[in-house]
Amino acid sequence: MGINLTERECSAYAAVWKLVGHYIGIESELLEIICPTSFTATEVAFANLFFGLSPPDAPIQPAVSTAPLSYEVLAIINSFTTPSYDLGYNFEYARMILGPALANQLAIPDGTWSDWFAVQRDVNLAWMLVEFGRHWRSGWEAERVAFSNAQARRLVQTMKSGKAGKIAANGGGVRKMLLCLELLMVDSVSFKTGLFINNEFVAGEGGKTIDVVNPSTGKVIAAVSEASAKDVDAAVDAAEHAYNTVWGEKVPGHQRGKMLMQLATLFEEHADVLASIESMDNGKAFSFSRAFDVSEAAACLRYYGGWADKDHGKVIEVDDSKLAYTRHEPIGVVGQIIYGKLTLNSRFDSSPILMFAWKLGPALATGNTIVLKVAESTPLSALYAAQLVAKVFPPGVVNIITGYGNITGTAITQHMKINKVAFTGSTAVGRQVMIDAANSNIKNVTLELGGKSPNIIFDDADLEEEGIYDKFLERLTEKVHSLQVGSPFSKDTFQGPQNSELQFNRIMAHIQSGKDEGATVHTGGERHGTEGYFIQPTVFTDVKPNMRIVREEIFGPVLVVSKFKDEADIVAKANDTIYGLAAAVFSRDISRAIGTAHKLHAGTVWINCYNQLNSQMPFGGFKESGIGRELGEYALHNYTGVKAVHVNLHAPCPI
Numbered sequence: 092m093g094i095n096l097t098e099r100e101c102s103a104y105a106a107v108w109k110l111v112g113h114y115i116g117i118e119s120e121l122l123e124i125i126c127p128t129s130f131t132a133t134e135v136a137f138a139n140l141f142f143g144l145s146p147p148d149a150p151i152q153p154a155v156s157t158a159p160l161s162y163e164v165l166a167i168i169n170s171f172t173t174p175s176y177d178l179g180y181n182f183e184y185a186r187m188i189l190g191p192a193l194a195n196q197l198a199i200p201d202g203t204w205s206d207w208f209a210v211q212r213d214v215n216l217a218w219m220l221v222e223f224g225r226h227w228r229s230g231w232e233a234e235r236v237a238f239s240n241a242q243a244r245r246l247v248q249t250m251k252s253g254k255a256g257k258i259a260a261n262g263g264g265v266r267k268m269l270l271c272l273e274l275l276m277v278d279s280v281s282f283k284t285g286l287f288i289n290n291e292f293v294a295g296e297g298g299k300t301i302d303v304v305n306p307s308t309g310k311v312i313a314a315v316s317e318a319s320a321k322d323v324d325a326a327v328d329a330a331e332h333a334y335n336t337v338w339g340e341k342v343p344g345h346q347r348g349k350m351l352m353q354l355a356t357l358f359e360e361h362a363d364v365l366a367s368i369e370s371m372d373n374g375k376a377f378s379f380s381r382a383f384d385v386s387e388a389a390a391c392l393r394y395y396g397g398w399a400d401k402d403h404g405k406v407i408e409v410d411d412s413k414l415a416y417t418r419h420e421p422i423g424v425v426g427q428i429i430y431g432k433l434t435l436n437s438r439f440d441s442s443p444i445l446m447f448a449w450k451l452g453p454a455l456a457t458g459n460t461i462v463l464k465v466a467e468s469t470p471l472s473a474l475y476a477a478q479l480v481a482k483v484f485p486p487g488v489v490n491i492i493t494g495y496g497n498i499t500g501t502a503i504t505q506h507m508k509i510n511k512v513a514f515t516g517s518t519a520v521g522r523q524v525m526i527d528a529a530n531s532n533i534k535n536v537t538l539e540l541g542g543k544s545p546n547i548i549f550d551d552a553d554l555e556e557e558g559i560y561d562k563f564l565e566r567l568t569e570k571v572h573s574l575q576v577g578s579p580f581s582k583d584t585f586q587g588p589q590n591s592e593l594q595f596n597r598i599m600a601h602i603q604s605g606k607d608e609g610a611t612v613h614t615g616g617e618r619h620g621t622e623g624y625f626i627q628p629t630v631f632t633d634v635k636p637n638m639r640i641v642r643e644e645i646f647g648p649v650l651v652v653s654k655f656k657d658e659a660d661i662v663a664k665a666n667d668t669i670y671g672l673a674a675a676v677f678s679r680d681i682s683r684a685i686g687t688a689h690k691l692h693a694g695t696v697w698i699n700c701y702n703q704l705n706s707q708m709p710f711g712g713f714k715e716s717g718i719g720r721e722l723g724e725y726a727l728h729n730y731t732g733v734k735a736v737h738v739n740l741h742a743p744c745p746i
Contacts, residue, residue, distance in 0.1 A: 284315040284470075286322055286493065287477040289329040290486035296321045301467050301493060306374040306588040306595075307578055307623045315470050318494035323462065323502035326490040330424045330460035331508060333487030339421050339458045344400030350483050351396030351455055357479040358389035358448075365472055369444050370579035372471040374587035374624070377580050380442065387704065388448035391722070394706035395452030402457060402727045404734075412742035419731040421458035422511045422535065426503040428464045428524070429473075430496065430516025444472040446515055451489065452706075453726040454513075462490045462509065464499050468591040496520060504528060511535040513729060518644075518670075518715045537719035537729045539711055541644040542672025545665040546701065547655075547687065549678035560654050564632065567652070568614055571628045576619045586648055588624040595624035598647030605631050605640040605649075613652070642668065658683070662690045671713030675701045694720075 285292035293316075300314040318326075358365065366381035375384070404417030427450040429443060443466060454461055465473040470493045480489045492499060500520075504512050504527035512534050514524045521538040528534035550559035579587040589595040595618075602616055615629030628648045634641050640651055655661035665674060674693040678684040681698070688696040694712040697703055704710060709720035719729050
């Protein structure tokens, strides 16, 4: 809704827009469009900012009653945008006409008037460039958005590395304006949140939706379609048709590999957006989402692109009467399910977009088509990625749906046309997946489930391992206290919120059980803040082997510290669990570390490091932590059937 200004006031604002138009080379006819007789609230706010009359977050002022005539305004603005021999005089002139607001807007160190004017000129121009981009985005030429934002980015980078950066270091308005500019220069992103079936987004059969909540605030940020059993049928039919017509063995491995590599490139090109959506949706720190999760997802897709024409059978020598060989053939339509309880939301955990790549990579490389159910609590990055998938793969090859586990997930695990299911989530749900697979068509099942991973810290200088306990606890406490808990988009954040209220409540229930059973809360033990699903990093001591916090997977920022006497003692304690996902050993004695690693019943053991994941190395668990392996060459075995072929060369025909 426009704010009507007087002719006198309008001329002042028009002068601002025309001046900026001159600087970025806008055609005269376009200037007529953006210099109307009324201005939007946003236009007024930015023009006020240009005059220095109000900060970016101040209430919008329709106009200033003492607004000068256009030529006076133009003279003032020119003093900010062109070199002058007496900037101090220009400032006093502006102050005389516009009042003290401009002078008091920023905290300006003594002796830096000329620096401040140069910064103010550039900041104001950058604001205008950003606002032009916002106008163009709402209906004008799309390429002008990129041009405007690119110009503004270049200007802001120059400012940050120059005088503006020095002034911003002292705080005040320049620092705030630079920050706001960087945020505003991120192009707005919109994408569809329906069911992705046959390369199209469609509403669910029942028209139901599921709210997606920002875990940092607890507020709804989107709604996604809820898939019914009939929607699963539609996705399976699309996948089956694609397998029989445009995929599977009808597409050579090298072409499948090329497509996977193209998708990897698209992930890299959209990395900032994917990481932003990921962090907003699941609460993980943006710095980790961008630097690790998205980049590793792209690397995983590219890795399996390289495997697509290399997973093959072999000729087996039997005797001279026949040729015997094996073939690795795709299974057909496969179902994949990523459960909601995925992220601890610190640096050391997995993420929805990474699980997405882990699932797609080997299945597509081996020629299968996919029906993938993403977690209803964290679906957005996968749905954004779906539009990238549609740019590369034929319709029906990849189908991505959202819904609840007991409806959508069950429809997948029990579907008679799905011959393989891969599931990542809790052990309890994994057990039900196996039951459904057995009760339907005895599906091939891969499970990556829960864990209770011990980290073993040896005292290399002292055979009495209990002797290191106090020193370790002291250093651990210092480290935990240094961890920043907060917004995923803060550069210093290590731990964001838990990804849902349900998971938050589960973790808090485990913490309470530890207190109730007599463990000592060494640090933390409470929620962090009053908004969102944040939990203080928590360390328990004085624990006993039978406590819930010792035996059960918490999947949150909770650490249990206990002593051990020697290698035999710690191996026994570490293996006294139903889980066997991972473990870590820290020791300078590499022989002892390797020997201990070999004795641990875990699918992955890290030595002198933790959670180092690579696309080339398999990942999966022993015992109730799962069946099969993600990643590496081993993951290809999950998605192929081995066929033995016997060819009679010269033996007598049996019939």
